[in-house]
Each structure stands twice: as C-alpha cells, then as structure tokens.
Amino acid sequence: MLQHATHTISGDGLWLTTEDGRRLLDAASGTFNLPLGYAHPHVVQAVQEQAGRLSHAPSGFTRNASERLGGRLLAHAPAGISRSWIRDATGSTANECAVKIAQKATGRRQVISFFLSHHGQTLATTAMSGNAFRRGSFPAAATAAEALVVPGAYCHRCFYAKSHPNCAVLCATRIEEFLEYASSGSVAALIVEPIQGNGGNAVPPPEFFHEIRRICDRHGIVLIADEVQTALGRTGHMFASEALGLRPDVITLAKGLGGIGLPIGAVLMREELDVLEPHEHSFTGGASILGLTAANAALDVLEEPGFLEQVRINGALLGEALKKLAAEHPCVSDVRGMGYMWGLELSHPDGSRDIPLTHRVIEVAEREFGLVLRGSRYGRGNVVKVRPALIATQDDLAEIVTRLGAALAAATGAGDGVAA
Ligand SMILES: Cc1ncc(COP(=O)(O)O)c(C=O)c1O
Structure with a gap:
C-alpha cells in the first residue's frame, strides 16, 4: 500500500511542535502569514473539502470565486x-502588479x-528594496524597475532629533527634494508599508502619510500601500x-490572506487604475481555488462580530505590558506598534543599536523559554518583533510577555557575546 509522505512537524493554534517533539509558543505567526494561528479548524475544513472537490481549475472557471473574494476585501477597503x-x-508579484498598474496608468517609469x-x-x-545588501548581487535588477530609494520616517532615531514640532512632515517633505534633484522626472509610483515590517516595525505618524498623499497628488504619482504584512486584522x-x-x-x-499559509496575493485599486488585461499579469498558481477558499474562510473568522475589536483591546494591553517590560529592562529603548504587531528596539546604554543582544534574546527565548520571536536581521538588526496570531487571548499574550521578560533577563545577564 502507498504511504503518505507526511511530516512530523505540526502546529495547533499558537503552538508549533517541532520534529524532535518540542512545543514552542509562536509569537511570530509563522512567517507573519498565519493570522489565525496553526491549523485553524474552520479554514482547514474549508480547504480539505475544497481539495476533495477540486484543487485547480483554469482561471476562466474560477473568476466568480476570485471576484467574490475581491468583493469581500473591497467591502473593508479605504x-x-x-x-x-x-x-x-x-x-x-502583487507588488509588481501594483507597479505595472502605475506604469501603465501614468506612462511613467520610476518607483x-x-x-x-x-x-x-x-x-x-x-x-x-530599501536594503542595499538585497540589491547588491543583482546589478541588472535596476532594469526591471528603476527605483529611487529615499529616507522615510523613523521616529525613534529622528533625523531632525525631534527639534521641530512637525518633524514627521519634514521627513515626507524631503521626498519632494529627491523628486526634484534625484529622480528621472518620470515617477509612476510611491510604495510604502504602513508599518515597516522587516525594517524594524517602524510606525510613521499620520502626518507623514498625509504629507506623502499631498506629494503624490501634486506630482500625479500613484500611491501604493504594501499591506502584505499589515492587512487582515494585524493592527486590529x-x-x-x-x-x-x-x-x-x-x-x-x-x-x-492564505489563512493557514496557502499562497495567494491580491491587489486592490481605485477604479481608474483598473487598467491591466489578464495577459499582462497572471500566474498558473495565482488565484488558486485552494488559496481563494482559504482566504474566504479566514475572512469568515476575521469578520465575526467583535473579533477585530478584541484584537484592538488585547493589542493595547499587549503594548502596555511590553512598555512595562521596557521599564524593567533598560536595554529596551523603544516599544512601538499597534494591534498584534509590536517591535522592541534594543540599545546599548549609550543609545547605539545592540544587535548582538537582539540575536541573543531571540535565541535564548526559543532555546530556554520555548518562545518563537523574530528579529530585524534584514532591517536595523536590533528589533525584537512580537506578532502573535490574532486568536491569542489575553492569557496567551501574558504568557508571551512573561517568557520574553525571562529571555531578556537571561540574555542581558549573560554578558556580551556569551550565549545564555
Ligand atoms: C511588506 C512585504 N511586502 C512584500 C513581501 C513579499 O511577499 P512574498 O514573500 O509573499 O513574496 C514581504 C515578505 O516578507 C513583505 O514583508
């Protein structure tokens, strides 16, 4: 008889069980892609039923299903x-799609x-990419998209040393100087993450966003919000x-969007930007019927009355608890975020970034306290990210904060460069 090739690693809710049987409390929602935790029963059941009926059909036959999902997403859109x-x-590729839309609609090139x-x-x-090291090995990438990478608003280490009451507006206003002096003069789009995810959970203030809207309007630039990390309840x-x-x-x-981690992406836009033809942007594995099913099932849960309100309430409590932790651990120089998307910046006493300590905290948390966290290895390197699945209860969040506190104590007590 044929054997199924299954794997012993498993997950349920906030818990991940590794191949060697360790139970880990996941405060990072997988790869930030499990809003409902591991193996959410409603989503799993919908996907299992769908897989038994049909797991793939050409896109012409799944158009109604993807339009239904689109309609549901649009009902919540700004x-x-x-x-x-x-x-x-x-x-x-969803971001590439957004850039194609902007280029086609404006007839311009740069991002x-x-x-x-x-x-x-x-x-x-x-x-x-806003990281030179990601671009470094691929000099020809610039022919795929002509990008102009500019400084954003990173309030903890304010460019203006908080010397000006409107420093966040000034941060955005600098973009106009880049437009004038450094751009090709053919700018199609500006792309921004509402909360910079890999860049260290940086949360620009609303004034920054108001100002970039004004700049985009003034210069006819399409404003793209990359909500790959922040959408679908993450911020409450x-x-x-x-x-x-x-x-x-x-x-x-x-x-x-894939609920239990199934691959699916979506692009939402203003009516006048609905300019692409199907042959200009679609993929064999895009809008798969399984991905659509998982997304619809995840939305069922996110749309339950009170679900997101609870995330907002619990998220505020989580923020307070993390700030309390910061008060007890002087190495935590900033706590920022909202909902279930928080970052703790770790610094030396002189205020400089403490990257080795950040790595140590994350390692110790997992090894000694069974807590999975993520760092900002690809950002400034000194931010510990706390982003549990949205199903986490207040007790779960308290448990995460307790384990994180223990990891901070153990890692700081260990001394520089010495693993706890
Ligand atoms: C903000 C943001 N945009 C886009 C992406 C790329 O998404 P994917 O890995 O699904 O291609 C990521 C992945 O980490 C991300 O964090």
Whole structure:
C-alpha cells in the first residue's frame, strides 16, 4: 500500500511542535502569514473539502470565486478603492502588479520606495528594496524597475532629533527634494508599508502619510500601500492604512490572506487604475481555488462580530505590558506598534543599536523559554518583533510577555557575546 509522505512537524493554534517533539509558543505567526494561528479548524475544513472537490481549475472557471473574494476585501477597503485583481500567489508579484498598474496608468517609469523597506524578492521588487545588501548581487535588477530609494520616517532615531514640532512632515517633505534633484522626472509610483515590517516595525505618524498623499497628488504619482504584512486584522483593523491615516490608490496584500499559509496575493485599486488585461499579469498558481477558499474562510473568522475589536483591546494591553517590560529592562529603548504587531528596539546604554543582544534574546527565548520571536536581521538588526496570531487571548499574550521578560533577563545577564 502507498504511504503518505507526511511530516512530523505540526502546529495547533499558537503552538508549533517541532520534529524532535518540542512545543514552542509562536509569537511570530509563522512567517507573519498565519493570522489565525496553526491549523485553524474552520479554514482547514474549508480547504480539505475544497481539495476533495477540486484543487485547480483554469482561471476562466474560477473568476466568480476570485471576484467574490475581491468583493469581500473591497467591502473593508479605504474609501475610493473599488476594484480588485486577484491573480497572484505571492506578495512580491502583487507588488509588481501594483507597479505595472502605475506604469501603465501614468506612462511613467520610476518607483519611489523607502530606506529599509521590503517589497519582495523578484527582480523588480529587489530593485525597489530599501536594503542595499538585497540589491547588491543583482546589478541588472535596476532594469526591471528603476527605483529611487529615499529616507522615510523613523521616529525613534529622528533625523531632525525631534527639534521641530512637525518633524514627521519634514521627513515626507524631503521626498519632494529627491523628486526634484534625484529622480528621472518620470515617477509612476510611491510604495510604502504602513508599518515597516522587516525594517524594524517602524510606525510613521499620520502626518507623514498625509504629507506623502499631498506629494503624490501634486506630482500625479500613484500611491501604493504594501499591506502584505499589515492587512487582515494585524493592527486590529482590516487594513492598517485606515488606522494610520494613509489614503492609498492601490493596496497589495498576501501573507495572511492564505489563512493557514496557502499562497495567494491580491491587489486592490481605485477604479481608474483598473487598467491591466489578464495577459499582462497572471500566474498558473495565482488565484488558486485552494488559496481563494482559504482566504474566504479566514475572512469568515476575521469578520465575526467583535473579533477585530478584541484584537484592538488585547493589542493595547499587549503594548502596555511590553512598555512595562521596557521599564524593567533598560536595554529596551523603544516599544512601538499597534494591534498584534509590536517591535522592541534594543540599545546599548549609550543609545547605539545592540544587535548582538537582539540575536541573543531571540535565541535564548526559543532555546530556554520555548518562545518563537523574530528579529530585524534584514532591517536595523536590533528589533525584537512580537506578532502573535490574532486568536491569542489575553492569557496567551501574558504568557508571551512573561517568557520574553525571562529571555531578556537571561540574555542581558549573560554578558556580551556569551550565549545564555
Ligand atoms: C511588506 C512585504 N511586502 C512584500 C513581501 C513579499 O511577499 P512574498 O514573500 O509573499 O513574496 C514581504 C515578505 O516578507 C513583505 O514583508
């Protein structure tokens, strides 16, 4: 008889059981892509039933299903966003789709992105990366997307040393200087993460977003919100843009959209930006019927009355608990975030970034306290990210904070460079 090739690694809710049988409390929601934790029963059941009936059909036969999902997403989208394009399997290509839309609609070429931003790993999104090291090995990426990478708003280490009451506005205003002096003069789009994910959970204030909206309007630039990490309840709102005062023309999402980690991406846009033909952007594995099913089932849960409100309430409590932890551990120089998306910045007493300690805390948390966290290895390197699945209860969050506190104590007690 044929044997199924299954794996012994497993997960349920917030808990991941490794191949060697360790039970780990996951405070990072997998790869930030499990909004409902591991193996959420409602999503699993929907996907299992769908897989038994049909696991793939050509896109012509699944159009109604993807339009239904689009309609559900649009019902929550910020004002003015009324069209969807669901043909992607990843966030990288969803962002490429947004750039194609902007280029086709404006007839222009260049894309503005921010320092330390991450928009994906395809050639075009590599070119748009706010990390030089991601672009470094691929000099030809610049031919896939001509990007202009500019500084954003990173309030903890304010460019203006907080010397000006409107420093966040000034941060955005600098973009106009880049437009004038450094751009090709042919700028199609500006892409921004409402909360910079890989860049260290940086949360720009609403004034920054108001100002970039004004700049985009003034220069006819399409404003893209990359909500691959922030959409679908992560901030306690279906879209972070609304919560943070960002009014985008296009929104991209992926990651959590697949509910239990199935690959699916989506692009939402203003009506006048619905310019692509199917042959211009679609993929064999995009809008798969399994991905659509998982996304619809995840939305069923996220739309349950009170679900997101609870995330907002619990998220505020989580923020308070993390700030209390910071008060007890002087190495924590900043706590920032909202909902279930928090970052703790770790610094030396002189205020400089403590990257070795950050690595140590994350290692010790997992090895000694069974807590899975993520760092900002690809950002500034000194941010510990706490982003549990949205199903985490107040007791779960308290348990995460307790384990994190223990890891901070153990890692700081261990001394520089010495593993606890
Ligand atoms: C903000 C953001 N955009 C885009 C991407 C790329 O998504 P994917 O890995 O699904 O291609 C990521 C992945 O980490 C991301 O964090």
